[in-house]
Structure formats: structure tokens, C-alpha cells
Amino acid sequence: MLAVHCPQCGRPAPVSLASPDLMACAACHHRGPPPGDASQRLRAAAHALFQTDVRRRQLSEALRRMLATASQRHARLLVVFALAAVPISALCALLLLGLWVTPDTEGNLVVGGMTVAAWLGTVGTGAAVLALVRGRQRRIEEACAARPPAAPGEPAACHVCGAPLDGGGAGAIARCGFCAADNLVAPAVLARARARQVVLFASFEQAVSAELASFDRATSGAAASVVAIALVVPVTAFALAIAVTLAGESRRLPVDPTVRYAAVSTPLGPCIGKLTSLADGGAAPAVRFGAFRRPELPEEQALAPGAPIEAVSPGSLVGRAVTAKAGAGVVEEVFSSPLRGNSATVRRNDGTSFTSSVAGLCLDGPPAR
Template sequence: MLAVHCPRCGRPAPVSLASPDLMACAACHYRGPPPADASHGLRAAAHVLFQTDVRRRQLSEALRRTLATASRRHARLLVVFALAAVPVTGFCAVMLLGMWVSPNTEGNLVMGAMTVAAWLGTVGTGAAVLAFVRRRQRRIEEACAARPPAAPGEPAACHVCGAPLDGGDGGGGVIARCGFCAADNLVAPAVLERARARQVVLLRSFEQAVSAELAAFSRATSGAAAAVVAIALAVPAAVVVIAMIVVITAESRRVPADVTVRYVVVGTPVGQCVGKIAVRKDGSTVVLFSSFRRDELPEEQLIAPGSPIEDLAPGSFVGRAVTSTRGAGVVVEVFSSPLTGNTAEVRRDDGTSFNSSIAGLCLDARPAR
């Protein structure tokens, strides 16, 4: 708010570039000319104002529509993102349900993490865009809000020049254009109430105050669409990067093998292969192979009732020659990974190594009993 000290009581009183020779003090009811230096400063500020392009203090047609229909636009955005999240949420729910009911837990953490990341990417994008749009609108409203009336029944004043406003125009009563400087002002009651709470009295150079007001208006009303697009692209990318970091970090951790998991070697179309023993809810026993198994191996293999099962501990595979989808070699270590469960480190003949789930390895010969 442009203001000067009242010549009668000394309290700050609002002034306007439209009437540099007249001021009114609400405190002592003084009405008359302001101090001479203030009148000169107001005229100089008006000169600076009219040297700038009028479009710098006006809203584009798109922004006028946005501000006039803000609540409806927010509701539409919410509906759009909710509809976009429905298929992703359904897919994620099916994936998580399948992992929950499956007796094979190998690789579930990886799939679960990626499934949750996909859901968070969709929901996070919607939430970020909605939050950004709301925040952007508040910034524009703060930059364009008219000066609240000094008393009930009085008109609001232009946020740039301080001239009284007649009321809202084509923006559904939300936007009023100043008759003196042609600046656009938001005059919605809710906006004026927020403006009243943050109203600042400006007693410094009026020229600097007007220039600062124009700069703030320009910053708040430029680049809104580009920023929304940037947010919409950045959030999913950030979620993917974070998910990859989590997966890589978890994969690098090694803890002792889970000895409660038992394995068995069974005959398969590709030879004697290692599977994990699991019991279904109906009481039947199956051998589960890893999700990262060879294509020739089934997902699971039923063990006939009454068949003898000689289960093996994870450590019993150390020193055995094995083959997998990543090659052949000798198991040199077994450990547990947060992502893939019990894992074998296999060293190839050329000295290089790779990691593979124990379930799904195939042996050159049956391990010693």
C-alpha cells in the first residue's frame, strides 16, 4: 500500500497516483493535500508507471479465465488424475495380490518395489501438479490482489497505483481493471481478506514501490504452463530414479543365508535342478523355481504325495558346479539378498562372477548326501 505520514497526526495514510494532491487519513479524518515532497514523488511514480507497457500490469485472457474459474479447474484436474490413477491402481493391486497369495517369495521384493514405485509415480505426479497449480494460483492472486477497502462500504483500491476501483468486470466479478493505470486487480472477497492480512505499508520511494509491484506481477504471471509441464515430467522421473537407487542399494547388501528355507534337487527337462520346497494351502508339496529361472523350467513342480524328500540347506551348494541363465561355474558363496532372497555367487572359469537365486540353478551332478 502506497502511504505517507499524515501531516496532522503523523500516522500512515494511503495515497494514490491518480490523486497526488489529495489524501485522506482514517485515523484523524484529515482530508487535504499530502506533504509537498509526497506529491512530487507520486507524480514521478506515475510518470514511471506510464512509461512501461500496459500489458505488464494486465492478465492474459487465459489467466483471466483461469482465475475466474479456479475452483472448477481444480475439480477437473482432480477428476483427471483420479481417472488416470484407476487403471494403475488396479494393476498394482492385482500384482501385489498375486505376490501375496503365491507361495514363491523369490523376487517379490523387486516386483513389489517396482509396482509401488509405478503407483507412487502416478499418484505423486497428480498430487505435485495439483499442489503446484494451487500454489501458483495463490502467487498470482497475491500479486494481483486489489488493496482492501479501508472501511466497510468503501471501494477497493488498485494494487499498482492506489486509485479506487469501480468493481469487477468480465471476470465474473472477480477481476477489476483500474480506470487510471489499466492494471488488473483481483477483487474476490476471499482474495481481499488474504491481502488484508499481509498488507504492507510502503513509505519508501514511490517510484521504487511501483517498479517492484510491476516486477512481482510479471514474475507471478509468467511461465505457469511451462512449470506445470516440467513438474509433470520431473515427478515420475524422480520416482524411477529413487526406485533404482533403492534396488541397487538393497542388491549390494549381503546378509547370512536364511537357513529356514529348504531346497531339493529334482529331475526336470534340463536335468537335475534346485527348487525351493513349499507347502500349498491345500497341504500339497511343490518345488518352486525362481522367477528368474531358465525358460525350460516350470514355475513349480508338484511332488507326489508320499514321495521321499531330502531337503538341503543353502550352504550345501557351496563348491558345486552349476548352470543358470547367466552361465556356468562353481558356487563360491551363498548369502541372502533383501531383493532376491537366498542367492549364490557363482564363479565362472574365466574368474568372473555372477549372482543367481539358488532356486533355479541346475547341477552337473547330484550333490553329496
């Protein structure tokens, strides 16, 4: 706010480049010419102002529409974000529910943690983007906000030259009749501007130049940047999901020795399953072939009471010929994967390889010598 000291009470009184020879003090109601050489400095500032291109202090049509509908646009972004968060939230909830009810606990802690991290990352990214869009919008509003009225009932003043503005209303943009600068006169914006209002007594010309520079910085490419930031949500969520999956698949951890396996007879020959219960207390043992099994295998196969159990150690599979859902080959390596649990790298005869869960592998022959 351009101001001078009132010659009667000494308090700051606003001045306008449009009326350099008149000041009005709201505190003591003094009206008269500014003291000292203030009028001359105000004329110099007005001269410097009109040497600049008028477009530097006006909003583009796109920005005018954006600011006039700021509240509605922010509400729509919230609705879109909420709708976009529903599928990922439902998917993560189903995954966690599946981990909770499944009797197969191998890798559940890691997969559950990754699911929660993916959800938090996606929702957190969306919230951050919304905050960025809102913050960018507020910076634009503050850069072109009119100066709040000095007293109730008085008009707002132009943020560039200090001239009184006509018109107003929620979301309205008023163009100054003196310098043709665009001013946002929405009541909520004016209230925020009043809290950050700075009184300037020094060089009026420098103050006007600084105001124009601030306006340029805030509005330069603003409409395009708001749209670009809003597009970050789906792109980032997709990239995050891929990154989490690739990170989980790339981990090679030592085999979990607490998981017990057994080779049982099936229509496909001897196949490896995960022991889910032991023959004690009258409970019959069973094996689970897991989600990565061949389609001919059941998810779980119960064993007859007293039937012999051929225990299998994952390490003993190295060099064995096996058949899996992805094809046949020889086991080269066994390891633990955060997503699959204990896994095996199988090399096909053509030199390509694939990864499969240990549970669900079918043995094709004796160990290689």
C-alpha cells in the same frame, strides 16, 4: 498500499497516484490534500511509473486465462492425479496381497517394504507437485491482486498506482484506467491480500518500483512453469520405479541360510526346489520351484511320503552346470537379492551371464573339479 498519515486522526489513509492532491480517511472521513510534500512525491512516483513499459504491469493472454480459470484448473489437476494414482495403488495392493497369501516367504519383507516405499514415493511426489503448482499460482495471484476496498461498498484499488478500479467478480481481471496495470479482483484473492497488506509511508517511487519488480518475478515464465511442474508427476513416478528396481537388483547380500532347498526328480532331470513343509505330524513335504522356473516345471511339486530328500546348499552350487529359464551355464556366485531371494549368477559358454533364483535351477552334471 500507498498511504499517508491523516492530518486529523493520524491514522493511515490510502492515496492514489491518479489523485495526488486528494486523500480520504476511512477512520474519520476527512477528505482533503495530503499533508506535507506527499503530493509532490506522488507525482514523482507517477512520473517514474510512466517511464516504464506498460507491458511490465500487464498479464499475457495465457496468464489471464490461467488466473481466470484457476479453480477449475486446480480441480482438474486433482482429478488427473487421483486417476493417475489408481493404477499404481491397485498394482501395489495386488503385490502386497500376493505377498500375504503366498506360502513362499523368502524376500517378502524386503519386497513388501519396497512396494510400500514406491507407492509412498509416487503418491508423495504427486502431492508435492500439486502443492508446487498451487503455491506458484497463489504467488502470481498475490503479485497482481488489487488492493482490497478500504470500506465495504468501495471499489478495489490498483495494486500499482492505487487508483480505484471498475468491474469485479469471481476470477475477474480488471485493467486500471490510470496506469493500465492488470489487477486480479477475485474475492478470495482480495481476502488473502487484505491479510498481507503492508502500509507504505516512505518513498512512493521506491514502493512502485518494488511492486513492478515483484510482479515481474511472479509472472515471468509462469504459464510455462506451471505446465512443466505438472509433467513432473509421471516422469518422476517412472524414474522412481526404475530406480527402486535397479537398486533392488544391484544388491548382493549373504545367502539366507534359513531357506532350505532340495533336488527332486522332474521330467527335466534333478531340479532344485524350496522346501515348504517337512515330514512331521503326517504332513508330506513339497518343493516350490518359484516364479523364475522353466515353463516345463510346475509351481509346486509334492513328494511322496517317506521319499528320500536330497538337501542342497546354495553354496554347493558354485561350479555346477545348470539350466535355468534364461539358459544354461555354470554357477559362478550365489547371493541373496531383495527381489529374488537366494540367487545365482550363471555364466553361459559364450561368456555372457545372467541371474536366476536358486529355486528352479536344474542340475546338468556333477560338480566341476
